[in-house]
Amino acid sequence: MMEKVNYAEIVHRCFRCGYCKFPSDYSEINCPSYAKYRFETYFSGGRMWLIRAWMNNEIEWSEHLGEIMYSCSTCRNCVEHCVFKFNEQLVDVFIAARSDMVERGQVPKKVGEFFSNLAKFGNPWGYAARRLEWVGRDYANNEFLLHAGCVATYDDRAKRSLKALLELLDAVGVDYGVFSDEICEGNEAMVMGEFGLFEQLMEQNRRRFEERGVKKVLTPDPHAFNAFKNYYGMDAVHHTQLLWNLVNNGELKVRRVKEKLTYHDPCFLGRWNGVYKEPRKLLSRIGSLYEMPRNRKDSFCCGGGSGNFYTDYLGGKDSPARIRVKEAAETAEILVTSCPVCLMMLDNAVSDEGLELEVRDISEVVLEALKS
Amino acid sequence: MRCQKFRGVVEMYEELKAIVGEENVSKEPEELYIYSSDPGTMPPVKPDYVVMPKTTEEVQKIVLLANKHKVPVVPMGGALSLSGLVRPLRGGIVVDMKRMDRIIEVNERARYAVVEAGVSEGRLKAYLDKKYPSLRISTPDAPPIATVTANALIHGSGRLSQIYGFHSEMVTGMEVVLPTGEVCRVGSCSVSPYWFSRSPLPDLAGLFIGWFGRTGIVTKLGIKLFPKHRYRDVMIFVTENPSYVSDVIWKVAHTEMAEDITVWAQPKPEWAEGFQHTTIYVTADSEEELEFKEKIIRNALMDYIKQKEGGFLYLTPAMKAMFLQEPMSQLVRFADVRKGGGFEYVGAILPVDLFDVAYQRGLEIVERLGVDWAFSIRIIGRSHCMMFAYAYPFNRADEEDVERARKALHETNKAVLEMGGIPWKAEAPAQQLILESMDEGAKRLIKSVIEMLDPNGVMNPGNWEVK
Known part of the structure; x- marks a missing residue:
């Protein structure tokens, strides 16, 4: 799991120069939350300064502060374009600050709902638990466990894309199975700073993987791919990688x-x-x-x-x-x-x-x- | 009644919402905190509201509302002057102009652009690179979110200033919302559909340039564009004696072969300590032309080379790439020298022949106060003057360190005036130092202009205050 950054040692080092708002050629605003809101509070520099102010009791936590913090989509544009040596830690700072807010029970209402649904139902919307029975291919020592992720499971549009992937895998004869009662891998909980919930989900998933002998995970969801690869330390494959290999190999x-x-x-x-x-x-x-x-x-x-x-x-x-x-x-x-x-x-x-x-x-x- | 110190009235929020829409006005503590300061050393001053207009009409309504309630209005671009110029010294409404971000026109043949006040330097540069690759702006080395308009209005300088002067001299016209809410155009655009020049009319642009938003809010700006050449190169001439530098600059400028001339000196890294680095940018449309220009420049400095008093630094491709980058992102990293996210500089506008004196005075200040430092100088015009930046980094988390930098800045401002120079984009206290040295007639004129244009005293009060 990602180590929690000691952000108190970093936040005051941000100059608020704004390089992080841009892509490489400065042609457009490339920070999604700044592009939408345009207040200086809604880009990484603003957040760094606000976290410091909150930490130093210069401002109090508020629903608005929470929304500013959680409107960061952790897209890492700022990491790519910040000119300072601490650039790699920028998003980690936001995640760590969110985690401290979570520990104090200070999260915006919608974020609280997200966590609550995830904890109770295993998905952000609070839908019924059993998720992938319709696939009809329960995992049984296959080469891959196919992990769909929450959005491909529940959103109708994304579900259609999952069906297309399954059709492709079947057409080539890829050896895969699913957990019909798949549990969220917890990537969003992690980046939203709910470390406790993430650890609980990771622990549950790991136990099931161990019990059923899962070695390799295939997923169409980059969020899940990130969690399995970087936090679970598993052999994870994204469907773009597998599909390219299949096409390239003929x-x-x-x-x-x-x-x-x-x-x-x-x-x-x-x-x-x-x-x-x-x-x-x-x-x-x-x-x-x-x-x-x-x-x-x-x-x-x-x-x-x-x-x-x-x-x-x-x-x-x-x-x-x-x-x-x-x-x-x-x-x-x-x-x-x-x-x-x-x-x-x-x-x-x-x-x-x-x-x-x-x-x-x-x-x-x-x-x-x-x-x- | 002229505006003194304002504290918010509730009903203004509703009125501001009606003008710019709810999503573009804030009185939340988070926005008020962020808009209370810039990255420099000046202490924060909170606004009562932050608004983000999209059109000139909205700016006009905001100013009329400010007059109705006698509330200060403070226009803001990139907020990167570092000298606290966009702090609302008497509270009121900070007007963040960056939503006004349309590039309205590029006249390729007349080489000018018309932009809204929130267009950033980075965006205009990228737009020209893509759509008009033979044209360029004079890029300042500020971060790319700095706005073209605010940079020109504070007499900024940049990569073409050695040839064409301050960016304020590149302004061809403007649209301004006056402090009373009227909208007017100055320059050729007041008569013609073309924004080509401020001449031959009475130069009203002077009423708004260098005033730090004290006389109105500029909403559109015409700015000169220049030829962009295919080849660019950089040469660095190194001396170990600051008394040579003004002559080096004079000789290089005399060749008229250099596009940009800057000088830098700093104690870190160790290899740079004690040396002055004159950085010379050369551009051309062919390799032969580039070679020719560089040869002329080398010849101009040959005496120094023969006498072993100076020489050209070997530049690796990585070093060249760093120096050729526009803007040079490396410069901002100076803020992390003390691992504290801060630096501020006194940008002294001085005659070039004062280089040695300015250099020695700077060293004396930094040695006495024990502050980290870097000197960075840009030549303006064919060595008509220079912007001598005395830059001091500080650790934002250490109030004593911030205070040390503040003191160094204050002492430098005083030294600059004693030397016969003028601090550029001066902080409010430095503005007072300048006014103390200013001709009485000029001061009276400043006061009269402000009183005439801004009868209610709503426009960024606290700046250029003639007592």
Whole structure:
């Protein structure tokens, strides 16, 4: 598990210079919460100064302070573009400060609901517990445990992408199984600072993995991928990696699709885990890939991370997702992503904006290429 | 009644909401805390409200409301002057201009751009790089969120200042909301659809440049653009005697081959201690032209090289890349020298021939006060003057350290005035030092202009206060 940063030693070192607001070329605001709110409180520099003020009792905790803290989607744009040597610790500072707020019982209402549902029902929405019975492939010493993650399990749009992935895996004969009573891996609890809940979920999952002999996890959810790889210390594979291997090895025969494609990097796959090449190689093999101006380390977050897909602090007319789909619509006909959270956020944004753009998970595009 | 010290009235919040929308106004403690200070040493002063207008009309309504309630209004760009210029010294409304971020026009042939007041240096640079690759702005070495408008209005300087002067001299026109709420245009745009020049009209732009928002809120700005050449290179000439530097600058400027000339001196890293580094930027449209220009510059300094009094530093590709970066992000890292997130500098505007005196006075101050330091100098015009930055880092978490830096800044401000220079973007206390040295007639004129333009005293009171 991630070590909790001693943020008291770091927060005063932030100069509030604002490099962290931008991508590499300074062309747009690239911090999703600052892009939406535009108050100086809502970027990493503002948060660093506010945490220090809260720590020094210069300001008291409030619902508004909580919303400022939790509107950070932990996308790590600031980590990439901060010019100081403590840049790697920026998001860890926010997570650690949230954790102290959680310990004091100081969390905004929606965040409290998120934690409460996760603790009681194993998912943020408080839906019934059994999740993946419909797959009909219970794990039994398979090569992979397929972990869907909360959003692909419960959100209708993301669920369709999960079905596409399963169809692909079946078509190639990948040896996988699921836990029909899958439990949340806890990535969001972790980055939202609920360390106790995260440890409890990790402990439950680990025990089940051990009991049922799980060695390798396959997931379409970069948030889950992050937790399994970096906090559980497991052999974790993201579906973009597996699909690229299958296509590259010739096990998955695909034809080319005719529409222009563009790819949105999920933060927990890209900036958190450095997976940039595989999805691009895959999409370039099956179609014409056009890059949006902001891509890879400069990608603009959909605004769903760190529980924001539930709390919706980054929703509304100036939401990062709505900004992002407009950028995509100027670039291509299909916006491809590889994260159920991004898929849900971007798909909703396209509806809100009334755009012609299609939003698809990479597995849906590969499936179409397989069938065409 | 002129505005003295204001403390909020509840009904203004509703009125501000009606103007800019609920999501763009705040009276929450978190926003009031952040907008009470900038990254420098000046103590915080809390506003009563923070608003973020999107249009000139909204700015106008805010100013009219401020007049109605006799409440101060303080415009804010990137808040990176470091000298606390956007602190609301008498409370009131801080107007964060950064939502006004449209690049309205680029006239490629007349080489100017018209931008709203919140457009950042970084954004305009990126826009030109993409859409008009043969044009550029004079980039300051401030972080890229600094706004084009505020930087020009405080007499900023940048990468083309050695050729074309202060950024304020590059302003071609502006749209201003006056302290009474009227909107007016100055420069050619007051007569013509084109924003090409401040001449040949009465130069009303002077009523708003260098006033720190004391005379109105500039909402749109015309700014000159310049040719961007294909090749850029950097040369660093090193001397170990500060008395040579003004001559080195004079000789390099005389060649008219350099685009930008800066000088830096600092005690860390160890290899840099005791040396003055004159950094010379050269641009060209061909390799031959670049080679030719660099040869001319080398020849101009040959006497120093022959007498072993100076020489060109070998630059690795990584070093070159760092110096050629615009803006140079490395400069901000100075804030972490004391692991404390702070630095501030006195940007002394001085004649170049005072370099040695300025250098020695700086050393005397830092040695006496025991503060860390770096000197960074940019030549303005063909050595017409220089911006000599005496920069002092401090640890924000150590109040004694902050106080030490504050004292060094204050003493430096005084020394600069004694030397015959003028502190740039002076903090409120330094403004008073400047006014103490100022010609009485000029002071009376400043007072009259403020009283004429701002009868209710609502525009950023506390700055340029003639007592």
